[in-house]
Structure formats: structure tokens, C-alpha cells
Amino acid sequence: MVVRFLEKIGRSVIRGFENGGWVIILALEALGHLRRRPNWRQVLHQMVHLGVDSLPIVMLTMLFTGMVMTVQTAHEFIRYGAQASVGGVVFIAMGRELAPVLTAVVFAGRVGAAITAEIGSMKVTEQIDALRVMATNPVAYLVVPRLISCALMLPVLCIFANVIGTVGGYLVATTFAGISSFSYLHSIKMFAVISDVTGGLVKTMVFGGIVAIIGCHKGLTAPEGAEGVGKATTGSVVTSMILIFISNYFLSLLLYR
Numbered sequence: 001m002v003v004r005f006l007e008k009i010g011r012s013v014i015r016g017f018e019n020g021g022w023v024i025i026l027a028l029e030a031l032g033h034l035r036r037r038p039n040w041r042q043v044l045h046q047m048v049h050l051g052v053d054s055l056p057i058v059m060l061t062m063l064f065t066g067m068v069m070t071v072q073t074a075h076e077f078i079r080y081g082a083q084a085s086v087g088g089v090v091f092i093a094m095g096r097e098l099a100p101v102l103t104a105v106v107f108a109g110r111v112g113a114a115i116t117a118e119i120g121s122m123k124v125t126e127q128i129d130a131l132r133v134m135a136t137n138p139v140a141y142l143v144v145p146r147l148i149s150c151a152l153m154l155p156v157l158c159i160f161a162n163v164i165g166t167v168g169g170y171l172v173a174t175t176f177a178g179i180s181s182f183s184y185l186h187s188i189k190m191f192a193v194i195s196d197v198t199g200g201l202v203k204t205m206v207f208g209g210i211v212a213i214i215g216c217h218k219g220l221t222a223p224e225g226a227e228g229v230g231k232a233t234t235g236s237v238v239t240s241m242i243l244i245f246i247s248n249y250f251l252s253l254l255l256y257r
Helices: 002-033 038-081 082-126 127-133 137-177 181-191 192-220 226-256
Strands: none
Touching: 002 137, 002 192, 038 082, 038 137, 038 181, 082 127, 082 137, 082 192, 082 226, 127 226, 137 181, 137 192, 192 226
């Protein structure tokens, strides 16, 4: 019984290292293709499909995140006479952590699943084999445009998320918490610095690359059949979210220590 349990753990660890190795190889191959001129028509198409179409759900998520954060903190700040710092705290929290991480999580749920399902469907219907027959590299044709699009569009989405999250906090602070508009905006000018925003944008570029590479890897290695594509899609979203949270810790240590 114990031996079987240990064997199961060992197989899972070995499988995890194997998958990690293939992901790294795919990422290095895609980065190598970046030295050549990418297909900008494909890149622009993916930027619209993966980035612009994700804007409504990102803005809705961050609007209510900013509102909830202000609801939870404003009254406590007022109790201790620190209401003049509410706007700065909300803005810094949005710029450093909430906007980059939550935008990346929403992005992983929508875009990561879409990438995996699309490429996985191409694999099981042998379209990727057809690309190889036509002397077209699947990594250059499929992975590189999605990698560029995710790395460029996620920071753009994060900028919108910062703005709408701060606006949501402003609405709650001025409407329900009794904090003046001047105090809210002035605290942002007093406490926030440009690195609070730029650091979050750097994070989102890394997160976008993670979502793209994991989504493409899961799609290219999807098992045969509709069930295999479904499992690959689920695995893509879960793995991307886990890696986003792990990398966020190390990026925060690097950027804000």
C-alpha cells in the first residue's frame, strides 16, 4: 500500500518535471523565432481576439474589486483618522498587486482556455501535421503570434484595470464613506509613485507570456478526442493560475523590495 502510494507520487513528480522541461523548450524555441520577422497580420488578429475582447470582463471585475476594497477599508481608516490616505492606499494596491494579478487570472481563464482549445482542436484534427507537411513551423505560425499578443495586450488591460479600479474606489469613498473628492485624489498624488504602476506592468508582461506558453503547450500536447481537448483546456487554466501566483511572489520581491 505504501509502496504504491510512493510510486504514484514519484510518477507525478517525474511527469511534472517532464512537462516543465517541454514548456521551457517551447518557450526557448518561441523566443528564438522572435529574432525573425513575425507575421504581424496574425499578431494583430490575436491582439484583437485575445486582448480587446477580454476588456469588458476585466473592467467589470476590477470595478467591483476597487469598490469592495474601499468598502472594507474606508470605515477602518476613518475610525483611526486616516481617511486622507484612502485614495493612495487603493491606488497603490491596484497598481502593485490587485490589477496585475486579477487581470492575469481573468486573462488566464478566458484566453488560456481559448488558446488551448483552438490549438488542441487543430492537433486532434491533424491540422498541425498539415502545417508541417507544408514546411510551416507550428511554433512560428501558432505560438509566436499568441506569445507577442499576450505579452503586449495584458499590460494594456492592466492600465484599464488600474483606472477603473481606482474609479470604483472613488465612487464608494465619495458616495458612501463621506470622503471628499479632494482628499481621495490628493492622497493618490501624495503617496503613489510611478513605480507602483510600472512594476505592475512588468508583472503583466511576464504573466502574459506564461498564459500564452502554457496554453500553447497544453494545446500542442492535447490527447486525442474531445475529452482530451477538454482536459487540456482545464489543465491550461489551472497551471497558468498557479504559475501566475508563484511568479508574482518572486517578481514582487524583485520589483518592490
